Amino acid sequence: xxxxxxxxxxxxxxxxxxxxNRIKKYVEPIAKAIEELAGRPIDFPEAVLCMTxxxxxxxxxxxAFGMGMYIPNGVVKLNPRLSAWELLLELSHEWLHHAxxxxxxxxxxxxxxxxxxxxFGR
Numbered sequence: 001x002x003x004x005x006x007x008x009x010x011x012x013x014x015x016x017x018x019x020x021n022r023i024k025k026y027v028e029p030i031a032k033a034i035e036e037l038a039g040r041p042i043d044f045p046e047a048v049l050c051m052t053x054x055x056x057x058x059x060x061x062x063x064a065f066g067m068g069m070y071i072p073n074g075v076v077k078l079n080p081r082l083s084a085w086e087l088l089l090e091l092s093h094e095w096l097h098h099a100x101x102x103x104x105x106x107x108x109x110x111x112x113x114x115x116x117x118x119x120f121g122r
Contacts, residue, residue, distance in 0.1 A: 008046070009044070009045075009046065009048060010046060010047045010048065011047075012047065012048065012049050012050050012080075014050035014080045015048070015078075015080050015087070016080070018084075019082075019083070019084040019087055022084040023085075023087055023088040023091075026088055026119060030088070030091070030092045030095070030115055031044055033114075033115045033118040033119050034092070034095055034096060034099050034111075034115060035099075036118070037111060037114060037115065037118075038099045038100065042098070042099045043074075044098065045074045045075060045076045045095070045098060047075075048076050048078055049075065049078075050078065050079075051068065051069065051077045051078060051080070055069060055077055056079065067082060067086065068082075068090035068093060069094065070094040070095075070097035070098055072101065074098065076091065076094045076095070078091065078094070089112065089116070092112050092115050092116070093109075096108045096111050096112055096115070
């Protein structure tokens with residue numbers, strides 16, 4: 001399910017609540033930065049699900065690291081073992097896949113660097 005209010009993003013119960021609470025305040029600024037880069041409003045995925053071991057194996061088989069995945073029907077899955085910072089980076093990364101379909105991993109990584117600079121001034 002998609003919706004326009006990223007501040008209400010729901011993380012599945014398999015995520016550590018302390019990690020989720022640490023990153024919650026950055027979700028909306030990240031969404032706004034992505035929209036600014038896209039030059040349009042984005043209907044972001046509402047829920048963040050946990051990757052299963054099968055998801056991780058599939059991602060690794062595709063040449064990814066198994067940290068997260070975006071499924072084009074609007075599903076974001078993240079590895080629940082990531083640190084709070086890694087969860088935030090991966091959420092942004094997967095949302096960028098949603099906002100910029102067809103972009104390569106290299107292009108998404110470059111955009112993610114821009115998003116982090118916009119949000120954190122890095």
